[in-house]
Amino acid sequence: MRLIFIFITGHVLMALTLAAPTREDDLHQDTPYIKELLRQAKAAEIESFMDQKADPCSDFYTFSCGNYKRINSASSLQEITTGVFETLTNGLNRKILKMLNTAHDIHDSPEDIQVKHFYESCLRIKELNYPEKLKKLIAEFGTMPLLEGSSWKEEDFDWLGTTARISHRYGIRPIIGVDVSKDFASNQRNRVYIGQQEFPLESRSMYLDNKTLIYREKYLSTIQRILQRFPAVKSELAKKTARELLDFEVDLAQGLLDESEGLGIEEITELLTVPEMQKRYSPILDINQLISLSLGERVSDQIYEFNKRYQQNLVEVIKRTPKSTVANYIFFRLIYEFVETPSVPSKKQKKDCVDLTKKLFAESLDNMFYRRYNNEKSSREIDEMWRQLKATFNETLRSSSALDWIEPPTRKLAIAKLQAMTLEINNYANYNFTEKFADLNLQSSDYVENLRQSLLVGAKQMRELLHKPAKPLEAGSQLSFTPANILVENIIKVPVALLQPFYIWSDVYPNAVMFGTLASLIGHELIHGFDDNGRKFDAKGNSNDWWDERSSRNFLERRQCFIEQYGRYVYDGIQLKESTEQSENIADNGGMRLAYTAYHNWYEKQLTRPNGNHYLAKETLPNLPYSAKQLFFISFAQIWCNDVHPRVKTLQVSTDTHFPGNLRVIGSLSNFDEFSKEFNCPAGSAMNPSEKCLLY
Template identity: 50%
Template sequence: MSILIKYWWLFICVCILVCARISATPAKLNRVKNIPDKLTELEIDTMRAAKTASIITFMNTDTNPCDDFYKFACGKWNRVNPATTVDHLTTGLFEELLQLLDRKVEKLLTNDTEFKYNAIDKKVKDFFVSCVNLVKLKDNYKQKLVDLIAEFGEMPALTGNTWNADDFDWVETIARIARRYGKDIILGMDVMADFKDNSVNRVYIGQADLPLESRAMYLEDSTAIYRESYKKKIRKELVKFLDMDMALATKTANEIVDFEISLARGLIDDALGLSLDELSKFTTIELMEAKYGAVVNITKLVNITLGEVVREPVYEYAQVYQENLKRAIPDTPKEVLANYIFYTLISDFLIDLDKTTQRQKKTCIEKTKSYFAKNVDNMVYRRYSSRKTERDVEYMWKKLKETFKTTLLSDKLNWIAEPTRQYALEKLQALRLDINSYTEHNFTEEFGELVTNDHDYMANVLALLHMNTKREFNKLHEPPKPIEAGEILSYTPANILIENVIKVPVSILQPYLLWGDNYPTAVKFGTLGALVGHELIHAFDDSGRRFDKDGNSRDWWDVDSTEIFLNRTECFSDQYSKYYYGGRLLPKTVSQSENIADNGGMRLAYRAYMRWFEDALRANDDISMEQLPNFPYNNKQLFFISFAQIWCNDVHPEVKNLQTSTDQHVPGEFRVIGPLSNYEKFAEEFKCALGTPMNPEHKCEIY
């Protein structure tokens, strides 16, 4: 149940939606073994030489850095890590981090003899083993799926002429499913903190998440190929898991997708950049019933789902979606509605069981992480954490905050009125950074009542969903708790605007891709520093500036500063909409949150690094480690090369339209070219003449 999550924090990982939806596997990756904490001088030299070799491997130094810095820094990436097959649809740094993490997770979920498992860890292990053991039970799996459907009714495509449309109440059916297992179908419902007063929880009712993510994926001609693939996937699953004949499966799949397309006509267009204030209306169940009751019995939906009569005000989210429902539902035959609801109910359980053992393990690792994200992160942290790395991150965070404070006080931002700047300083002071280790989390309280086994995967999932759903609806009578985003917070830094906190996952701190004790500080600030800086800037971008220091939605910017801010935002909109990708221009969008954060985060990280470097020079500290062995670029140039290589990636040609239709981040090459071409310090270091592609006369800048 998550109709509002994406508006409360902003993601950093490029292709995040593409990777999650397609489950792409990284291509050839450098294998990194566990390395002891204490190294000899020879081992340190060897590691630093290896880092030099790794950086140079991906560079194409035949390219002039002033013409195209992405090709200069990442020009050979796709030769080493090509995205050319179904298994390798996207490759990049985050895929590498994910694969390294998964190797650790697999060891922990099987039997790591060096790890001390507690009672809750063992439940997580049982869940994983039950998933792996699905292969042994595949002959009985259809019956389990049919039994799940039977909890809530009958699926017309299975029962045929005996199905009685008069007995089917679609609102009651989706409400009972949501009440039991927390699955939103057609219409979403959440209990979350009031975004205007995060001291209380409210009910939010509105737009549900759809599998293809966005309006563009359902409605644009350029994405038709993905809709056809989606239909084929559903058809294949209906035949394989429910024994439908091909003709009936084809008809049913087509009807399911066509109905979903009709729902998608009401989806919010992310390109419009609408705020939570603009998308959410404070109202009552009675008023919503008056608007939609002829088609959607809102009172029945809420009462059954929550198990009580709600008399407090609620938020209606994305009114345009509900207005569209008033047209889509009457135009849809009841049997199509029923088939859609029951297919959606079982869709999470349709796991391909004809895989090799290793491929089945990979699927089951993903499933375990999705249901037990916090537990898995905590296990990884307990097994592999380095306090030294954490101290480094804390030091970097301190430098980033100090540097941004200096920026806010500088004449460079004198276009922001003094009262607004003073409140920005208060918000910055209150902004926190947490590493998602969950060391203080009470897992026994959360999972103590959960019963798992190592042989019945579906029973495990249903028990977990039922437990989580009860906890979700109990929140209506409890004070708000920190937002839980499951697996998303496990592999990407995030700024949770409603809490004014930045979360850093344990996966991002794995040595030795971004991080290494003996790497130059330029590398650390150019990589993790830029990522965390990106999230810091989100607190002050076109979305974050609408939230105050306590995480409540409030406009604290004065009118004149806002006007200048919006004008500067338009500069980014114009700049990025002129980039070509996959044979077409990037879509022009109102919201520029990610581009503002990319630009501001890189600049902030560079300024913070230079503060560190200049302090070290003044203190006569040894800075010899800032120069990598046999690396023909200085430490400042190394910062920019390291930053660029965060976004080295390759994307299968058939995925490019999917990427630009579902991801609010621009493709990796423009996350390099855009920010660096806007930054005069970059041009100075690489001696790019004014007017060259990487040093245009007109530049975009906010922070």
Template identity: 50%
Template sequence: MNIYIVAIVVLFTLVSRIATTPIAHKSDVIKPVDQINSPYVRDIMRRSKAAEMHNYMNTSIDPCDDFYNFACGNWLKINPANSFEHVTTGFFESITLALDRKLALILKSGVQYNDTETDIKVKNFYESCTNIGQLQSGYRTKLKEIIAEFGEMPALVGDKWQEENFNWLETVGKISSKYGKDIILSIEVFADFAKNSENRAYIGHPDFPLESRSMYLDSVTEIYRESYKIKIADDLKRYLGINEKVAKETAADIMDFEISLASGMIDEKLGLGLDEMTHLTTIDEMQKKYSPDIDIRRFFDIRIGADFNETIYEFIPDYQDNLKDVIIRTPKRIVANYIFYNLVSEFQLKIAKTRVRQEVLCIAKTKSHFAKVLDNMIYRKYNTKTTEMDIELVWNKLKNIYRSKLLSTELSWIDLDTRKSAIEKLDAMKLEINSYTKDDFAKEFANLTINGEDYVENIKNMLNWSASQLLIKLREPPKPMEAGELLSYTPANIIIENTIKVPVSLLQPYYLWAAIYPNALKFGTLGTLVGHEMVHGFDDTGRRYDKDGNSRDWWDELSTKIFTAKTKCFSNQYSKYIYGGRFLPESTAQSENIADNGGIRLAYEAYLNWYEDAVRSGQNLEFETLPTLNYTSKQLFFITYAQLWCSDSHPKIRDLQTSTDSHVPSMFRVIGPLSNMVEFSKEFNCELGSQMNPSNKCAIY
């Protein structure tokens, strides 16, 4: 997953959605592999893994016709996405649920002798969230008091609202200054993508709940806009006590206003880089451009201070141009309702009917505010060095294979000097486990006060503390990128750091890899995930950044031209796939497809390299297959890769996936890359011209 934008401007990124159906609770109950010494137990576990893999397969399907359904045909029978609580199922959802179960044990354990001060604050926050009795006491009153800090909400006070006392920019500026909640406009501080040794302020649009321009404007996504509008009306009734008629009218106005704002967002399918979406400018220049409709200088004065006059980045100028028009034509009453609804949304917490259900909600809330602290707590309690060693083995093999490719004639279409720069970047690339063991949480959270009783007060303290960090970041050199839960969920290539980060959730053994499983499984899953992120450093986005993570064009003109032509091959290939009754949208951006295809090639070659080394050294390869599964180790590599992407999605969210996710649906993450691999067709004897062995194949790396 390429989250280079997250690394620079978190406010401009998509929100990661995590779904909810477990496969099994194996990693919660099985001892670490280094404690399993009995050959009998190891054999049982290998047979169990073989049975699990076989259960997901539909062997009546010809693997050369549809390898995804051959490997995953029974998945949806076992793990269906059949409700709005279980809207997607898959590997990442399963390991996330396993992690949540571990988090529940930690958070509910009370204060322990080895808890740090920060651990106790996190546990207090969780406890305040589960304190249903306290939450029910004066909850609406507390939310209304928060609104009153900044003015009045027309939907609450009706005809008493005084339009002449309302200034939208003053209001959002003060809200951002006190609580760090960005509404309509946003200022964030991140590393300068062109010179990442310095922090820079970025101004542009905030996060929008529906995430992407297409979700707000495309006809096929209208159902989600309607659902969101219904949610807004329900929130207004539930949390503020607004009557149904006014709530519905207000929700419709809020939705229309947000659609108008979102029309200024960039079309993510254009695949633009940050250098194409940003403009280096000054506050004075922006003031001249947007005044008097948007008082940029006043906004900065409120949020940062009147003495701030440094060069800034304007993110997506089209948004600010559109905002001028939208603000002029929209009644102030609607703008005010929009602002105050978004303000209280930060404090909203649905109160469940039972404590058990409340605990589930509160784990999610705690993760949203303390993701990296929770990852550290998990790492300290459950870390197994075995899995870290596995990751290191795979990483070193992948780097060596990629380096050999860049030195060979296989990639001779890339100019020698460009390949030399690519090797320098590869050599400088780092791999890190997101354990946060080097973070000084005691210092970072020293000024944050959290109690175990008052959830709303805790949120106020959290947001106020977070808002204060903006000024601190302005005066400090950049720190490693943070993206909350996103880095707890999936491996990621932080392009501006030239670093691949692996979440602690992947350290959980027995889901897809373990020392007692064949290495084919390790390379087919862990290897392809890490390889995917490695290739992101050289995809249509990553290749614009050098070995130090700075935005720089180090590709020669001819190599760039050939790269672009090869990218179009992927665009043509994937736009012919049909999902949910529609062709996948054609997109210029192909970074995820490039990474999928390149990642599995790297992982397979790395596995072959390991295998050949094992043969030469006389290593016993008896355990490179699984009992009861009649497949070679190389075939197991491809089967386990496919099963990494076994998934199901509720029919009502499939348009959402194709509109907001830069990745293609899971089945095409299997079919696409494997149909481009001659090696796959060789192992499964697929005739040229079959579905999985087309004559025209796409490849870059």
């Protein structure tokens, strides 16, 4: 199950794109020549993405990003998507690859060496007898009908017990699972959550919508290929079984949440005693058995049921599904976590193995990167930007007119939440890696054994959380490429990938560029603390409705404007669905406005300083005929320059809560009078409509 605690800036479709910029190791910024060279390079990059023949008042995305697709075509580069987050990830991965392929040195801790061993074992996957290893995994928990044939005994199979034992041993939760995580309503303690498995296709629409059928068919082929290759099942039987497994998974997906409903965590969880939940679903779902086998103990405290709709649907699905199908599905989901196919050529295999290593050891890799490439200047830059953004929003909240739709008592609580909100670089400098790796002995020879050990230890450590105080939430690789707001902790985390210079920041770039990019991204996360979901968490990060009735009603009325605005958009011929889920659009709009206001305040302050003109002279770039404030908006738009491979555009619309990049630009800027003013957009033009949506 995925708990809705984290809101991220970037989209979820990840890929690697673009050639590397000039190596920062080779650049010394202490000479006027190099500083000017960097400014010239940034100007050339910005200009290369633009289509300056386009009318900025008709389509500012095309004006700012019209040439991006030609230069960074996802199809030509054989990527899923191209864009700034992919570029940052690409740069980070190159450094990770260099670290992992470097012989052990003085920088390596014992834990780093284990991570390197895991990566090395991935490179040696071809040496494994995969079918035998997977059959041994299955044998730990019983027998698989697909492999046993007519000798398989249905009466001996307990689907819930098998699921629970797999969960206990490896943390893999086929069909339904038990998890221990931070209590969203009282975040100093941990609680048990019961709910749905992690679905390979992720969202309800991917399983049920006609327009996503192509992805289900591709997944079907993957299931069949795995069954044929790894348990070595004959083609026709693998084909038949694959169809049965997918049909079962689609049936289960009927109970998934519809993300367009925009439900918050407090609306999809219910705090119950174990007997209450047992009574609700017995005898099909024996909750006592599920908990005691999954955790290795009985639980007397109340537990959270996550998404009741899923369990209600599951009861009916289990009643009508043959036991053999359920058994085949559970064992397939077990081996699915272990199956990896070595890539050809070896360069692609190295990239794949970096991704697999990040999947399990993202915290370690981020920390390894930070220790080797720590850039104190970028950390100071981010801290200063955070201070300015926080001060600017604080001033807005205190203004009697800026947010007059929020009642003074609620505004006072909002100010308290803002003051308590913190920002940190996600470098894991204080993370206890010794404890995490204490029971691991990863070697470079056996990928499956290394993965088995890692999952076994991870499951054990998860169970132990039940008797420990809550620790900072971990989200692995999800926090490695984009800023994120951890609502349950009231903290914004900035990934180490953003510490890489020259991608979106440098101390020689104009502040207009820095505020348009970095400040907008951080501002986006700040506003998440006050959007549809964030406003339901208080200053301490606990789920708590602290809004008065009138302010809450005003919020919903203003949100309706966004629902209607973004519901009218069409993307690549696809009419986007009107949705009450507007968190990302609210954050896009509010974050950009906040960053611009902070930049405007900085700009105006320079005008009053004795040497202010010296700073303002650097606020434009060579050969770009745009003012500093115009450059802010161009830089903001270019965060979202992207291209998506034609085959995955429907996937993007179906699974990503973020709107496509072009609509993030058009939607946000068309709501902002200051943008229209800077580009002289006439009233009624596409980028300056008469009706504008505004919350923050």
